[in-house]
Amino acid sequence: MAKLVLVYSLVVLGLALACNAATYTVGDSSGWDISTDLGTWAENNKFVVGDSLSFLYSSSHSLEEVKKEDFDSCNTTNVIRTFTNGNTTVPLTEPGTRYFVCGNQLHCLGGMKLQVNVADNQAKSPIGAPNAQPGVTVTQPSSKRNNPASVVPSSAGSVYEGRDCIVIAFSWFCGYYVLGGQV
Template identity: 40%
Template sequence: MAIAALFLVLILGAATQSTYAVQHTVGDSSGWTNFGDYTTWAAGKTFNVGDTLLFSYGSSHSVDVVSKSDYDNCATGNAIDSYTGGSTTVKLAQPGPMYFVCPSFGHCSTGMKLAINVVSQSSNSPATTTPSYGSNSSPPSTTSPSTPISKPTKDAGSANIANMVVVGFSLILAPLFMFMS
């Protein structure tokens, strides 16, 4: 029975470890602005599936998710997703490259764009695939929403606390299981 309890603790610990997610605040305290260097900002970071990007920006900005070609050319007419409203959280749901630009006139061309590579948590190695858009091989056309869109996610801090509580209870309950058997 002691081996079963130890096995339970190890399984809970491994499961808890895989649920950690990080919220990356784009541009750190400066936010999503015309004056950011987003290539340097992203260079030292690892973006995992399950993490989120928090874009904080003023009313003259917004966030478009675009293809690599549109990112390279600062083209915003064919955005995959568009966000407005001053605060946007984007969940990184699959491995591979992601591209973001500010669609306001001239902003992308002056550096208000971000390219990241999302990796799978299990491998932590860069993915080499590009986003798939179905049989037509081009991103779907979307229109800009008239109301702010934000995809809420759990705060990484509260998720970490919850995970620590689970591990703590596991460590307390495992010895009790051993003494009861």
């Protein structure tokens, strides 16, 4: 019984920690595209460890993670990682700056590149900042004109924080325990 309680407690703790994460669709409805103002999009969002970036792009683009010097010069010959599937999720697992470019060097030179500053998770909400409510969609306006042929779904990560996560995790734990593991 003690082992079972320990396992459930670890699950609850894991759920509570994971609840702070958010998934951002890069470029919102415009997506990972040359006509998207990716610099402004990144400036309008705050990223922390545990968040994820979702890149949605057409077959004429790719996604490459690069070092700062390659980002600055749009050098696409010395990449860290390359993605080409059109739907790439990149977890932000540690604080620091990450750099992404389109594998087509001309697109990169045209502005299709993204610098993301990832803060430590303790910096999630500055004092006095409003907290996201459960089920709220996180979106930012885009500079790209709406083109129905190239619309990409917007950022729609549910963001749960702090007390809400603990309540959800505790409720799940209690329900599981009371029902004898039948949830």
